[in-house]
Amino acid sequence: MKNKILWLFIAALVVIGAGCAWLNGKTGNLSSIIPSGNKPIDFSVLNSADAAKAIDLAVGSQIEIRQTYLGQGAKSADEAAGDDKTDVRIVTIERFAPDNYANLSWKLSYDAADGAATGTENGADENGKLTVQGGLENIDLKQSHRLDVPGYWPSAKVNLVDSSAIWLSKDVFDELSKNLLSTIYYGILDQDLYGAMNVSKDFSSAVSSLLAKSLAAQATTDPDLTRSDAELSDWPLKVNGQDISVQVIKAHNWYGDIVVLNNPQNPLVLKLTLNPTIADGIKSLNGGDLLASIVGYEVTRVENVQ
16 A cells, blocks of 8 residues: 555656756647667577577557666556556657667556546546656767666656666766766756755655765765676676566666666666665655655566567
């Protein structure tokens, strides 16, 4: 019940929208995307390293994302849901130029907050679902060191400034691959990113607490300094409906952990988890669990990969 309440609150915040000061754009209807006509790859015959490198995102490819609480629940929820896409953020690639830029659109459907809406009541459809959507343009895949977690995305089509969104830029990927060290800003404390969500006193309190802890930590460490594991790992992922294993880079900084597809052309951040120690430090606050739920996410499926 606790997680359900958290999710409904998160969904409501998504409707409000997030970033404003650093985002420029306008709302509008998102165009339909037709996938490429190439024959899909049979990933089942590939080892994890080759499978990771064979994931070639293009116009029409889709990425399914679920919010997580401290890294838990995404895969089990995906398996239990089957074809039901409630609470799944469906990302569609609109433009993609590896090492340069990307554009994407997204939509998210969730149960109406009162659980009783039918038809068009409160904006819900006949199944009592509400849907929000938006888009990100000019994602910097070349040199940005800042991520943009999906829980902060505003329900509008916006122009990003210096953010690689849910990918690593080429510069960061190369640094983590070769030097095992880079700087990554998760953007969790950037007020220009979480914007309108600051109207929530609980959320604002949790962010303020996290900021205080971050400032204290700077006396002994660089919170944004990110180290990758020397050894690569295998990671389960559903691609084009197939359950496969892909090779990933695991990296960590003071704020939390990320899992990145080991593909220099498509270094997708498959998972981001807030550091459990940090979460424990703010869980006594009303907004502690909320912040952890908004920040954490996991990619459960990638579809229309050619």
